Amino acid sequence: MDFKGKVVLITGASSGIGAAAAVKFAEFGAKLALIGRNYENLKEIAKKCDDAAGDKDEDSYGTPLLIRADLTDEETTTNIIAEALKRFGQLDVLVNSAGIIENGTIENTTLAQFDRIMDMNVRSVYQLTMLAVPELIKTKGNIVNISSVCGLRAFPNVLAYNMSKSAIDQFTRCVALELAPKGVRCNSVNPGVVVTNLHKSSGMNDEAYEKFLEHCKTTHALGRAGDVEEVANAICFLASDLATFTTGMNMPVDGGRHAMCPR
Incomplete structure (x- = not known):
């Protein structure tokens, strides 16, 4: 996979899957625009990207x-593409990785929770993709959305999150059909449980998280939770010229969890 001369914009790049994808794209020579709420974390990820890029020349890579952006702020999101174009002059790949999760069932959820999750996981993706599409058409680029196995299968106690990821999967398929005549591809990856700070940031303590990961040995066919690099590899593949005939795909990267049923 070679992204030399390509500009890749990644949201949620300050941690987790987005951060791992940034490092992997840097390894393959991409120029990067990294979006996140935590600027200190972004600087650390940028250092890792520089290390991964190695001795690539400034024209092909660059810092x-x-x-720093809150993607639920409409005005802030509007400026992101403009800043990337000011720096690089083009956009080839959009990776929509930013997202949140919260626990809640139909019995104890709230409209406020629904709004928080849908604003972050769906509305911000909708807006940023709208803004990016004119540039992606120019470069015949592509989009990779980070969804979840929760978009493919139903799981209890994360109702609004499940709905948001199902929306992203349908968004992926629809955008793929709409942009295919213009040479722009759109795919998603659907991870199972991956070791990140996502669940802890939603309020899960260390002890509960360890039990959760232990439980993953029985809920994933491969007997474990995933690693961020495994998902990053799939993202880079879908964004690369190795996947030029793949669009509208919701790709499980979930250790087989999507294929499992209770026995």
Whole structure:
């Protein structure tokens, strides 16, 4: 996979899957625009990207552009593409990785929770993709959305999150059909449980998280939770010229969890 001369914009790049994808794209020579809420974390990820890029020349790589942004703020999101274009002059790949999760069933959820999750996981993706599409058409680029196995299968106690990821999967398929005549591809990856700070940031303590990961040995066919690099590999594949005939795909990267049923 070679992204030399390509500009890749990644949201949620300050941690987790987005951060791992940034490092992997840097390894393959991409120029990077990294978006996140935590600027200190973004700087650390930028250092890792520089290390991964190695001795690539400045024209093919360059120092990542770092943009601190709350994607639920409409005006802030509007400026992201403009900043990337000001720095790089083009956009080839959009990776929509930013997202949140919260626990809640139909019995104890709230409209406020629904709004928080849908604003972050769906509305911000909708807006940023709209803004990016004119540039992606120019470069015949592509989009990779980070969804979840929760978009493919039903799981209790994360109702609004499940709905948001199902929406992203349908968004992926629809955008793929709409942009295919213009040479722009759109795919998603659907991870199972991956070891990140996502669940802890939603309020899960260390002890509960360890029990959760232990439980993953029985809920994933491969007998474990996933690693961020495994998902990053899939993201880079879908964004690369190795996947030029793949669009509208919701790709499980979930250790087989999507294929499992209770026995």
